[in-house]
Amino acid sequence: MPSQNYTQVHFDFPLLSAPPPNIQTPNSRNMADAINKITEDNYNSMATSLTKMTESINTKFQEFHNKQEDISRNAIPSMTLLERISNKLTSIDTRLTGMETKLTDKINGLETRFTLMETQLTDVTNRTISVETKVENVETNMGGLKVEMKNQFAIQNKLSAAHQHNSAARVSNRFFVNKPDDTLYNLLCVDLDEPDVIGQPLSNVPEGKEALMNLTRPEMIQLIKALGQETTGSTRAQVKSQLLIAFGFNQ
Structure with a gap:
């Protein structure tokens, strides 16, 4: 102001x-x-x-x-x-x-x-x-x-059982070639050069027992299993005895 x-x-x-x-x-x-x-x-x-x-x-x-x-x-x-x-x-x-x-x-x-x-x-x-x-x-x-x-497992088991049965039947009726250097598969093959032994029991073949005797213990065990059986012994002698009886050979 x-x-x-x-x-x-x-x-x-x-x-x-x-x-x-x-x-x-x-x-x-x-x-x-x-x-x-x-x-x-x-x-x-x-x-x-x-x-x-x-x-x-x-x-x-x-x-x-x-x-x-x-x-x-x-x-x-x-x-x-x-x-x-x-x-x-x-x-x-x-x-x-x-x-x-x-x-x-x-x-x-x-x-x-x-x-x-x-x-x-x-x-x-x-x-x-x-x-x-x-x-x-x-x-x-x-x-x-x-x-x-x-x-499938059931079918496979059935087929496996049938296969084992057929294999056992085939094995028990085939001739064993006496060739120590061959594999088990070759030993179990039928010798087609001798048709007279095809279909015959292995016990009727003279070379059959000798062929089994020449197998090793693992081969014997595998063959017993192929027949659908289980090994009852542990030594080679016990396994060999079981294998011979399975094929109808007398010891």
Whole structure:
């Protein structure tokens, strides 16, 4: 607020020093002196009072003027503080608006990610169900495969038993070639050059016993197993004895 200049109040009250000029007679002069004295005292007293009152008024005006100047000086910092507060509030409002925008973007981004995760979880669930279905199908197929394998094993066992029976029958009716250097397979082969011994029991073939006697212990054991039997002895003599009895030879 701009300062204002105030004019001090001034009253000029001159003191009376002479009687009024129209009083001339001696008697009247005494009276006039008395009146003038009274008037002068009263006038001077009133002038003194008015002077003091004027000084008091001027003092009050000066104090008021000083207060006005103090108010004017303090008004500028107050306005500056208000402006700073207003600027702060504007800045806070701007920052809050920016934060609100960022939070909105974050929330939208999270919603999008949650939607994507939900879709992925749905896909995973569907894949899990598909895998479970495939596992069930595999288990079903494995169950069928187990049954099929059991049937195959049963058939194989039957074929193996039949094969062992046929092998034993063939072995017991074939001629053994006396060739110590040949393998067991060659020893069990029928000598097609001697058709008269084909189909004959091995015990009827003169070379049969000698061929059996020339076999090694592992070959004897393998031949006994080929006949569908298990070895009852452990030494070569025991195995040879069991093999000869199996082919109908007397020891």
